[in-house]
Amino acid sequence: MICVLFGHPLAAWLLLIMLAVGTFLVWFKYADADLPLLFLSKFGRPPGALKGSVVWITGASSGIGESLSYELAKAGAKLALSGTNMERLRAVKDKCKAMAKDTQVILVPFDLSDLGCHEHQLKTVVDHYGRVDVLVNNAGRGAIEQFEDFTYEDDKALFDVNVFGPVSLTRLTLKHSMQQKRRLHVVVNSSMAAMQGIRSSSVYAGTKSALQGYFSSLRLQGRMTGAVDVTVVFPGPVLTPILGDVEKLKKRADFRMMSSERCAQLIAVAMANKVGEAWICDNPVLMTFYFCQYLPNIFQRFIGGMLRWNRTAFSSKNK
Numbered sequence: 001m002i003c004v005l006f007g008h009p010l011a012a013w014l015l016l017i018m019l020a021v022g023t024f025l026v027w028f029k030y031a032d033a034d035l036p037l038l039f040l041s042k043f044g045r046p047p048g049a050l051k052g053s054v055v056w057i058t059g060a061s062s063g064i065g066e067s068l069s070y071e072l073a074k075a076g077a078k079l080a081l082s083g084t085n086m087e088r089l090r091a092v093k094d095k096c097k098a099m100a101k102d103t104q105v106i107l108v109p110f111d112l113s114d115l116g117c118h119e120h121q122l123k124t125v126v127d128h129y130g131r132v133d134v135l136v137n138n139a140g141r142g143a144i145e146q147f148e149d150f151t152y153e154d155d156k157a158l159f160d161v162n163v164f165g166p167v168s169l170t171r172l173t174l175k176h177s178m179q180q181k182r183r184l185h186v187v188v189n190s191s192m193a194a195m196q197g198i199r200s201s202s203v204y205a206g207t208k209s210a211l212q213g214y215f216s217s218l219r220l221q222g223r224m225t226g227a228v229d230v231t232v233v234f235p236g237p238v239l240t241p242i243l244g245d246v247e248k249l250k251k252r253a254d255f256r257m258m259s260s261e262r263c264a265q266l267i268a269v270a271m272a273n274k275v276g277e278a279w280i281c282d283n284p285v286l287m288t289f290y291f292c293q294y295l296p297n298i299f300q301r302f303i304g305g306m307l308r309w310n311r312t313a314f315s316s317k318n319k
Helices: 002-006 009-030 035-043 063-075 086-099 115-129 152-179 202-225 246-250 260-272 285-294 296-306
Strands: 054-057 078-081 105-107 134-137 184-189 228-235 277-280
Touching: 035 260, 035 277, 054 063, 054 115, 063 078, 063 086, 063 260, 078 086, 078 115, 086 105, 105 115, 115 152, 134 152, 152 184, 152 202, 184 202, 184 260, 202 228, 228 260, 260 277, 285 296
Parallel strands: 054 078, 054 134, 078 105, 134 184, 184 228, 228 277
Antiparallel strands: none
């Protein structure tokens, strides 16, 4: 048909190439998530589908967790917010209530690395709401050091917060949901570091890779048993306190970072549609996901060392 319209096969091929290049340039300029998630953000279920759902968010006092709390408050979810900074949690709660006056919010402050308190914290949420529909494992810590400078104690401290804490809390919550014969939705905030690795962040990347392995396996189990849905989110560079002073980072021209608000909007879409995996970041970073996924050897040999975040150190802070 194209050949008939343009009279020559070469003209048809040139048109197709131009369309492909044009589409790529538009995607490169505007895309800030993987294509399925962007499609769902326009045509899928909106975050409002979570209205009335009981959502428990860890790491809710700042960064992505804070912004996600606001998104879900506007969507009408019933929130349980956890973190270690009670003053910040109160401020987040007040803002949630200001955004949506009918929003129900309870605060459940605790240290995620204290595994012994998890059962009590779950009981606090269940005693108030009667159930947990969605558990968002967002809390975590970053760490910037050369591999050889880490100690076993450093490794263990980071794994306690980033891996064993979320796994423990998820296991307890899932068991309780199964006893209630309810299906649980688990959302995990991983990182692009889980897929690509980052210079001077080997332990952090290791914790995020561990999360990917744990929860991708749980997703498969859930699809067979019907007991649990799992969404693993892979954000790229996002303007959050885990990277240091947010206001200073905003002024840096050498990094293009997504706002925590936009990241939270896309996570809310992924939650509403129960997406299995979500890649969330601006280009050109987003494009590196595709290189790493489909051309891993080329990425490791030629691209990884050229990336700015592998040549620039950030500070290390808690979420």
